[in-house]
Structures are given as C-alpha cells and as structure tokens.
Amino acid sequence: MPQLTAPSSEKHTAASLDWRSAAKLIDHTLLKPEGTREQVRKLCQEAIEYGFCSVMVNPSNVALAASLVHGTPVLVGTVIGFPLGANTTATKRFESEDAVRVGAQELDMVINIGALKSGERTLVGSEIKSLADIAHANGAILKVIIETALLSTDEKILACQLSMDAGADFVKTSTGFSSAGATAPDVALMRGVVGHNIGVKAAGGIRTAADLCTLVEAGANRIGASASVAIVRELGAPEPKK
Secondary structure (H helix, E strand, O other): OOOOOOOOOOOOOOOOOOHHHHHOOEEEEEOOOOOOHHHHHHHHHHHHHHOOOEEEEOHHHHHHHHHHHOOOOOEEEEEEOOOOOOOOHHHHHHHHHHHHHOOOOEEEEEOOHHHHHOOOHHHHHHHHHHHHHHHHHOOOEEEEEOOHHHOOHHHHHHHHHHHHHOOOOEEEOOOOOOOOOOOHHHHHHHHHHHOOOOEEEEEOOOOOHHHHHHHHHHOOOEEEEOOHHHHHHHOOOOOOOO
16 A cells, blocks of 8 residues: 655755655656557556556556556556546546456545535535545545645635545645646645645646655655656666667
8 A cells, every 4th residue: 555644854855866766656647638558558667667656547548557567566546537526426436436446546536626616515525535435445545636726725725624534545736637737835735734644646747856856845745747757767767678
C-alpha cells in the first residue's frame, strides 16, 4: 500500500532530491483521449524501469496496464468521473467497481464541483464516502480531485474537510484538464487542512524537477505527471532503455 502520511520535514530542492526517491512519489500518467495501447505499454515499461509509484491510465486501459506491471511494485491507478466530476453517484460507483474488478489499485475521482459550489455538502460528502468504501473493500485507495482552479479558498477548505471526513486517502489538486493545474499555495493550503491525516497529491502542469520539488516542499507527497521521465532524468536518472 502506498505511503499515505505527510512528507517528512526535510526540505527538498531540485539539487538535493535523489531521482529514485522522486520517482517513488510519481504517478506516471497517460490520460489524454488519443493515448494508444502502444503508449500505455511504453508508460508501463518506463514505470517499471524508473520505479515510479504507479501508472495512471484511463479506465479502458486498466486491464492492459495491470497485466503489464503484474509482479512488479508499480501500482495501477485510474480516474473516476473524469474530467468534469458531474456524473451521478451511481455512475461513479459503477466506474469504481468496474475499475477495481479489472485491476485498479488507486482511484482518482473528481468531486461534483457544481454541487460543492451550490453548498450541497451532504451530496458531495456521501459520494466521496461511497467511493471510499468501494475502494477500501477491494484493497484500493481513493484520491479526491477537488479541481482547485475552479474553487474559492473557502471551497477548497470545505472540499478537503469533506474528503477527510468521508474516508478518502488523498486530496488532489487538479485533473490537468481545467483552466490551471497545481500550485504551491494550493498544496500548502490543502496540507494545512488535512494535516498528517491523509495524503496530498499535486497534479496538472508539472513538467520539471523544479516544479516537483516546489510542490513537495509545499506539502505534496504524491505527484501526478506525464513528464515523469524528463523530471527524473533532470535529477540524474539514466537514459531510458531502448
């Protein structure tokens, strides 16, 4: 099971963070709609080679990814209610049940953003709890994408509180498909709300080692990125195998 606690008090910089320890923080991600099976295979090969924490793929690619990383430490994650979060709870439940059935070990679900902004706390909280229960019953974890770019500060705080109260394992900044991605102030705010109780994942627009280190310093203990190989190469990782 991945580490769910907050990062240590040690402050990392791009110069001091070892590439292997950085790789263990990364969900190596391929969520673009045009992603091919061959790209999924490459994603999984890279994750095994560099020791990334997980591969994060669209639901239709979970079974393939699970077969490719089987027997390795690499986990398989997928997205639920992606990218808008406006699906019904029943739809998100089915997506979650189907995903864990075919091999997903991590579920990154998008909250019902409109419901949160409408003040429907019970709907948002009960939906998160429903998916957390499915994940935990199947030995998986739940990360809750709150889409920080679309929320006020008070809404970000509320989303984190509801996620924590509902049993989520992580709160996550962004889908990467909205108007902006992860920022250090948002990560610091989220960490301040959830404390050491659950994890904080930063995702969206993370392209360099400096980006990663800034977000880890702010409180992230998981990073979602598609530029994962370039990031660890900056930190001294060897060239990928041919």
